[in-house]
Structures are given as structure tokens and as C-alpha cells.
Amino acid sequence: MANITFTMIKPDAVAKGHIGDILKDITDAGFKIKAAKMTQLAKQDAEAFYAIHKERPFFKDLVEFMTSGPIVAAVLEKDNAVADFRTLIGATNPAEAAEGTIRAKYAESIDANAVHGSDSDENAAIEAAFHFAAKEIF
Ligand code: GDP
Numbered sequence: 001m002a003n004i005t006f007t008m009i010k011p012d013a014v015a016k017g018h019i020g021d022i023l024k025d026i027t028d029a030g031f032k033i034k035a036a037k038m039t040q041l042a043k044q045d046a047e048a049f050y051a052i053h054k055e056r057p058f059f060k061d062l063v064e065f066m067t068s069g070p071i072v073a074a075v076l077e078k079d080n081a082v083a084d085f086r087t088l089i090g091a092t093n094p095a096e097a098a099e100g101t102i103r104a105k106y107a108e109s110i111d112a113n114a115v116h117g118s119d120s121d122e123n124a125a126i127e128a129a130f131h132f133a134a135k136e137i138f
């Protein structure tokens with residue numbers, strides 16, 4: 001599924017009322033929404049999703065932040081989805097994110113940075129399957 005990526009609109013952006021703005025930026029950029037839902041991660045969900053970061057000093061803060069409120073999880077389709085979506089969202093730190101990117105427009109800080117985007121085709125498939133059953137991806 002090299003044309004698939006996975007995203008979450010993170011708790012900061014949901015709390016600030018940016019679900020609609022961000023989904024519009026995503027579809028305007030040519031992504032098709034294949035799956036979407038509003039949900040809230042339990043502590044063990046966030047720990048499993050971000051297991052790759054478990055030795056990083058910010059892991060506990062990251063889990064706390066990602067469980068602090070509802071998120072919107074979605075599977076997106078486009079040619080070159082993973083790389084093009086990383087371009088659309090901008091750098092992890094919004095202070096370094098290019099003008100017009102989702103993080104430049106809506107993120108607050110390096111931790112509360114509005115959106116997640118998969119970093120490889122392999123992780124996109126794993127992350128989509130983490131959040132959605134096959135029959136929920138259209
Ligand atoms: P991403 O792929 O751009 O989301 O960035 P990473 O995979 O490096 O990090 C995952 C997430 O951890 C980021 O999106 C941030 O929410 C959070 N994060 C990254 N670096 C830091 C940091 O230095 N401090 C804190 N508190 N959170 C961070």
C-alpha cells in the first residue's frame with residue numbers, strides 16, 4: 001500500500017476546533033480520506049503506538065499529551081502519500097515548519113504539534129491497522 005499514509009489530528013488541534021480546517025487542508029492537497037474516526041487513546045494505546053520512542057526523554061510527556069483528549073485518526077490515499085503528507089504537515093517543531101504547512105498554521109509547540117504523519121510505507125500500514133479494522137478502510 002505505497003499510496004497510503006496514516007494521520008492523527010492531535011488533542012491540541014482538536015481542542016482548538018481545527019478538525020475541519022485540517023481535514024480541508026488535507027483534501028485540498030489531493031489526499032482521499034479512506035477511513036476516519038474521533039477517539040481517545042488510552043495510556044497503553046499511546047505507549048504501544050509510540051513504542052519506538054520509549055527510550056526518549058520526552059516519552060512520558062508524549063503519552064500524557066496524546067491521551068489528554070480526543071484525537072481524529074484517519075487513513076489517507078494519494079500517490080507518494082507518506083512523503084507528500086510529511087511535506088504538507090511540516091517539521092516536527094512548528095517553529096521550523098515551512099510557511100503554509102499544517103504545523104506552521106495550527107501547532108503550538110514541538111510536543112503539541114497538531115498532527116501525526118507516518119514516516120514510512122511500512123509504518124503507515126502498521127499504524128492504519130493499529131486504529132482500523134480492514135472493513136473500516138474504504
Ligand atoms: P514526527 O514524526 O514529526 O511526529 O516526530 P517524531 O517521530 O520525532 O516524534 C513523535 C512526536 O513526539 C512528535 O510529533 C511530538 O509530538 C513529540 N516530540 C518530538 N520531540 C519532542 C520533544 O523534544 N519534546 C516533547 N515533549 N515531545 C516531542
Ligand code: MG
Nearest residue numbers: 116117118119
Ligand atoms: Mg515520527
